[in-house]
Amino acid sequence: MNRELSDEVIVVGAGVVGLTTAVVLAEAGRRVRVWARETGGRTTSAVAGALWWPYRIEPEALAGKWALASLVVYEELADRPEQTGVRLVEGVHGGLRLDTLGPWAARVPGLAETDEGLSARLPLIDMPVHLAWLRERLGRAGGTVEERVVTGLAEVPAPVVVNCTGLGARSLVPDPAVRPVRGQLVVVENPGITTWYTSEDEAEGGASAYFFPQPGGLLLGGTAEEDAWSPEPDPDIAAGIVARCAAVRPEIAGARVLEHRVGLRPYRSAVRLARELRPDGRVLVHNYGHGGAGVTVAWGCAREAAGLVDAGPAA
Numbered sequence: 001m002n003r004e005l006s007d008e009v010i011v012v013g014a015g016v017v018g019l020t021t022a023v024v025l026a027e028a029g030r031r032v033r034v035w036a037r038e039t040g041g042r043t044t045s046a047v048a049g050a051l052w053w054p055y056r057i058e059p060e061a062l063a064g065k066w067a068l069a070s071l072v073v074y075e076e077l078a079d080r081p082e083q084t085g086v087r088l089v090e091g092v093h094g095g096l097r098l099d100t101l102g103p104w105a106a107r108v109p110g111l112a113e114t115d116e117g118l119s120a121r122l123p124l125i126d127m128p129v130h131l132a133w134l135r136e137r138l139g140r141a142g143g144t145v146e147e148r149v150v151t152g153l154a155e156v157p158a159p160v161v162v163n164c165t166g167l168g169a170r171s172l173v174p175d176p177a178v179r180p181v182r183g184q185l186v187v188v189e190n191p192g193i194t195t196w197y198t199s200e201d202e203a204e205g206g207a208s209a210y211f212f213p214q215p216g217g218l219l220l221g222g223t224a225e226e227d228a229w230s231p232e233p234d235p236d237i238a239a240g241i242v243a244r245c246a247a248v249r250p251e252i253a254g255a256r257v258l259e260h261r262v263g264l265r266p267y268r269s270a271v272r273l274a275r276e277l278r279p280d281g282r283v284l285v286h287n288y289g290h291g292g293a294g295v296t297v298a299w300g301c302a303r304e305a306a307g308l309v310d311a312g313p314a315a
């Protein structure tokens with residue numbers, strides 16, 4: 001295969017995982033095309049809150065490693081928040097103790113136990129802005145994004161294909177191990193809250209109280225319903241979210257509702273980050289199943305996926 005052709009990669013998926021992987025590959029000199037059924041605001045990635053924190057992602061040790069690698073990148077991107085959508089914001093994980101977390105937690109700068117829980121200054125990412133910025137950065141590195149539905153990975157015409165389809169992998173691979181964990185959010189006019197807050201999930205239905213101050217409003221959450229597929233916001237669930245958040249900060253009770261959002265987290269008992277060699281010599285790299293932390297681990301996983309691309313005979 002001539003060098004020019006063998007350099008070509010098609011990344012399927014334009015969520016945070018696909019775009020970040022595409023950026024890493026394109027900046028390493030690959031010719032990258034992204035193919036995706038949905039782009040920008042129509043992806044699950046655009047729904048995310050999005051706080052840097054390895055929540056509902058397995059396996060924990062690898063997630064911790066990928067998250068820490070990504071943390072370094074987000075800390076740098078936070079120097080230019082208007083462009084990148086990334087800011088460092090203080091907040092508290094209510095009721096959480098350090099000894100319940102894996103060894104990764106000891107390497108998060110400034111994570112400290114207080115009377116309320118764990119306090120930290122962490123990346124908080126405004127996803128619509130961040131996704132647009134990733135796409136622009138990809139474009140600067142020569143990559144392109146096309147809206148296309150893929151019905152079979154074997155038919156994608158490139159020597160290297162990277163599968164970043166999130167929940168779409170369930171039918172595309174097909175991989176029934178990827179399952180939805182439905183999350184609903186309410187966006188309200190911010191009544192003056194400048195720090196983020198999360199509480200631990202209740203065992204039943206994954207209900208919790210969290211709020212993240214974003215430039216476009218205060219994002220209130222949340223829910224984590226396993227195997228729930230409905231993309232429609234449920235008004236009773238929304239009322240429950242507002243009530244739980246208002247129990248923490250009473251001023252939230254009267255805040256004007258701006259928007260309701262729903263997303264299906266692509267959960268898998270273990271993220272699939274692996275390389276397959278096709279019988280025809282082509283390389284297929286999978287990078288999906290990041291559950292509730294795809295933003296948190298995006299750069300660590302993207303670099304590992306790029307390493308798997310380079311490990312193939314098509315390199």
Ligand SMILES: Cc1cc2nc3c(=O)[nH]c(=O)nc-3n(C[C@H](O)[C@H](O)[C@H](O)COP(=O)(O)OP(=O)(O)OC[C@H]3O[C@@H](n4cnc5c(N)ncnc54)[C@H](O)[C@@H]3O)c2cc1C
Pocket residue numbers: 012013014015016017018035036037038039043044045046047048049050051052053148149150151164165166167168169172182183184185222262263264265266288289290291292293294295296297
């Ligand atoms: C309410 C909520 C809050 C969240 N909060 C956080 C948070 O605070 N921090 C955090 O790190 N994470 C958070 N997450 C999780 C995060 O959103 C996901 O882990 C992440 O978006 C997964 O990214 P992805 O790129 O794998 O998937 P997606 O964003 O779903 O992208 C998948 C892409 O693949 C494309 N695709 C799928 N099938 C096909 C096909 N057959 N052909 C072509 N294209 C296809 C889709 O169109 C899309 O472009 C949250 C999620 C939700 C729902």
